[in-house]
Every structure is written in C-alpha cells, then in structure tokens.
Amino acid sequence: MASEDVKTSEAAVTTIVSLAEEAKLAREGVKAPSYAVLSICKSLVAGGVAGGVSRTAVAPLERLKILLQVQNPRNIKYNGTIQGLKYIWRTEGFRGLFKGNGTNCARIVPNSAVKFFSYEEASKGILWLYQQKTGNEDAQLTPLLRLGAGACAGIIAMSATYPMDMVRGRLTVQTDKSPYQYRGMFHALSTVLREEGPRALYKGWLPSVIGVIPYVGLNFAVYESLKDWLVKAKPFGLVQDSDLSVTTRLACGAAAGTVGQTVAYPLDVIRRRMQMVGWKDAASIVTGDGRSKAPLEYTGMIDAFRKTVRYEGFGALYKGLVPNSVKVVPSIAIAFVTYEVVKDILGVEIRISD
Known part of the structure; x- marks a missing residue:
C-alpha cells in the first residue's frame, strides 16, 4: 500500500510539473505540444463551421445552379433564377430547395476545415521559403x-472530399420523377461503387x-490583398485602429468570390457533366450529343468541352452563372467572416492575414 501511495504521489507531482511547464511555455510565447494540437483543432472547427453556415x-x-448546368437542352425546365426557384418550390416544395444540402454540408464542413487550415500552413511555409x-x-x-x-489549399481540400462532391x-439533380432514386449520401456512394x-x-x-x-x-x-490594402491605405475612413469592420470584410469576401467564380466557372460546368457519365439514368437529365434519348458519354475533359460547345454553344459553359453569382458572393463573404469570428470566439491566436 505504501509503495502504491508513493507511486501515486510521484505521478501527481509529475502531472503538476508538466502542467506548470506548459503554462510557462505558453507565457513565454512557445506553444507546448498539447497547446499546438488544441489550436489546430480550433482552427479546423472554425473552418468547418464557416463552410456549413455559408453553404446552408x-x-x-x-x-x-447544378440543375441549370446539367439540364437537357431539348427539355428546358429551368429558364432562370427566379423561374427556376419558383418551379422547384411548386413541384418539390420547400424541402426541394434544400435537396442535397445534407450531403453538401457533410462534404463542405471537412472541405472547408481542411481548406482554411491548409491555406494557413501553406502560407507560413511559402512565406518562410520566400524570406x-x-x-x-x-x-x-x-x-x-x-x-x-x-x-x-484548394487542391488538398477538394481531393480529400471529392467522392462526396x-x-x-x-x-442534387434527381427529382421525384427521376427513374432511379438515391436514398442518401451513403446509399449513393455504395451504389456508385457497386455499379461503376x-x-x-x-x-x-x-x-x-484545374478549376x-x-x-x-x-x-x-483577392481577399487577403484587399484587406492589406485597406489597412494600409485607409480609404474612405473604412479602417479604424488598423481593424476592419464585419461589413468591410464581407465586401472583401464578396469581391474575392466574384473574381474567382467568374474565371473558373466553365470548368465547374464540365466537372458536373462528367460526374453524370456512367449513371444509366443521366440521359433523362442531360444529353451528351444533343439527342434527347442519347446516352451521356464523354471520353475526357477535352471531349466534354468540345461536345458541350458543339451542340449547345459557348454560352453553355456559363449555364447557371447567374444563380451561382448570387450564391457565391454572399457564400464566400460569409465563409471568410464566419471563419475569423469563430476563431476569435475560440481564442485562436493565428488569423489569416496575420
């Protein structure tokens, strides 16, 4: 018993000493291992929350946007943003507006977490090499x-979560009248694995x-550079005490989203169409060669570009751009600001732009 008490006392002393050392390191500005792990976890949580909130x-x-990107050009159902939203509401109800959002959040939460964290780590590594x-x-x-x-950051995050996307x-594109129904994300994953x-x-x-x-x-x-410029130039009295307001940061995020999505949008259209290849019921939604009954077949990215432009015109590469612009501008803005606000709440020291 005495030896056990001694061991217990020694363990307690060791624990106290370890905690004291960690506290000392924290005061001196050195991150102890557990402190660093906690900071990483908080950063990942902030990125995940940002993604979930902005996408929902x-x-x-x-x-x-996705329905417009892949709809059959011989059987147009969605003619624009307002008409498209009204049509979904009328035919599928309120739940139809959010179809696929659960799967989207299951993808975007880890995607956003990895993306923001990867950006900070990549920024530090690139800055060190540059210095x-x-x-x-x-x-x-x-x-x-x-x-x-x-x-x-984008390549790492996208590759890690691509199957869910x-x-x-x-x-997202299946409706109540689709000949085959995926019951959910895991059913869709298992079905694709089994059949394709x-x-x-x-x-x-x-x-x-590439996109x-x-x-x-x-x-x-764009987001980081705009913030830096505003802090240094202080135009129109937008900056007070070297800090940007939430409204100003939202504007920076909106500008960043607008530039990014406009440049990359055609690749997003092609990606969606290639994702439909191999799905035996995809022909009821989108065609590969302009005939309503034709199977959807692309031999690769270049072939998908070629067939889309040949049979539907160059404008087909920007199908769904309007609702995507309306979506991306607030989405990117909300994501950036939510990320920084959640990190502030969680007490994470590192912030993008710091």
Whole structure:
C-alpha cells in the first residue's frame, strides 16, 4: 500500500510539473505540444463551421445552379433564377430547395476545415521559403504567393472530399420523377461503387483540380490583398485602429468570390457533366450529343468541352452563372467572416492575414 501511495504521489507531482511547464511555455510565447494540437483543432472547427453556415445559407441557389448546368437542352425546365426557384418550390416544395444540402454540408464542413487550415500552413511555409530566398526576414506574402497558397489549399481540400462532391451532384439533380432514386449520401456512394467502380467516384476530378487553382487561389489572394490594402491605405475612413469592420470584410469576401467564380466557372460546368457519365439514368437529365434519348458519354475533359460547345454553344459553359453569382458572393463573404469570428470566439491566436 505504501509503495502504491508513493507511486501515486510521484505521478501527481509529475502531472503538476508538466502542467506548470506548459503554462510557462505558453507565457513565454512557445506553444507546448498539447497547446499546438488544441489550436489546430480550433482552427479546423472554425473552418468547418464557416463552410456549413455559408453553404446552408445559399443552398437553394446551389441546387438551381447544378440543375441549370446539367439540364437537357431539348427539355428546358429551368429558364432562370427566379423561374427556376419558383418551379422547384411548386413541384418539390420547400424541402426541394434544400435537396442535397445534407450531403453538401457533410462534404463542405471537412472541405472547408481542411481548406482554411491548409491555406494557413501553406502560407507560413511559402512565406518562410520566400524570406530565406530574399534574405529579408521582414518580407510579407505578395498577391502571387497568396495565390499559390490558396491553390495548394484548394487542391488538398477538394481531393480529400471529392467522392462526396461527386455523389452530391447526383443527389442534387434527381427529382421525384427521376427513374432511379438515391436514398442518401451513403446509399449513393455504395451504389456508385457497386455499379461503376471506385474510379467513378473521381469522375470530373481533373477539371476540378484545374478549376480550383484559379477559384480558391483567387479567393484567398483577392481577399487577403484587399484587406492589406485597406489597412494600409485607409480609404474612405473604412479602417479604424488598423481593424476592419464585419461589413468591410464581407465586401472583401464578396469581391474575392466574384473574381474567382467568374474565371473558373466553365470548368465547374464540365466537372458536373462528367460526374453524370456512367449513371444509366443521366440521359433523362442531360444529353451528351444533343439527342434527347442519347446516352451521356464523354471520353475526357477535352471531349466534354468540345461536345458541350458543339451542340449547345459557348454560352453553355456559363449555364447557371447567374444563380451561382448570387450564391457565391454572399457564400464566400460569409465563409471568410464566419471563419475569423469563430476563431476569435475560440481564442485562436493565428488569423489569416496575420
């Protein structure tokens, strides 16, 4: 018993000493291992919350955008943003406006968490390399370097969650009258795996990778650069005490979203269409060669571009751009601001732009 008491006392002393050391390190500005892990977790949580909140807020526009992107050109149901939303409401009700949002959130929460965290880590790594190369320890990230960090973050996040994005696209376009129904995300995943094989989960991945570079890269680069410029130039009295208001940050996010989505949008259309390939009932939604009964077939990204432009015109590459613009501007703005606000609430020291 005595030896057990001694061991217990020694363990307690060891624990107290460890806690004291961590507290000392924290006071001195050095992150102890557990402190660093906690900070990473908080950063991931902030990114996940930002993604979930922003996407749910614009879910009806997200669904309409995808329906416009892939609808059969011989059987037009959705002619625009207002008409499209009214049609969904009339034929499918309120729930129809949010169809696929659960799957979207299941994808976007980890996607957003990984994206924001990857951006911060990539930014730190790129900045360190830039400082070493220039020999200037006070050097800061340039817009081009931010573009590179954003591109890295986008590729990592998109690749990690792409299968969920693929099945989300199919869940989103099916209606109550579709000949086959996926019952949910996991049913869709298992069905695609069983009927089309594992590679089918990454259909459209290449245009997604190419598209995510300008899209996410420009989002971060424009947002960060605008913030830096506003803090330094202080135009129109928008900055008080070197801090931007929520409204100003929302405006920066809106500008970033507008630039990024306009450049990358055609690749998003092609990605959605390639995701439909192999789905035996996709011909009821979109056609591959302009005939309403034809199976949907693309041999690759270039072929998808070629057939889309040949049979539907160049404008088909921008189908759904209006609802996407209405969606992206508030979505990106809300995501950036929510991320920073949640990190403030959780007490995370590192913030993008710092």
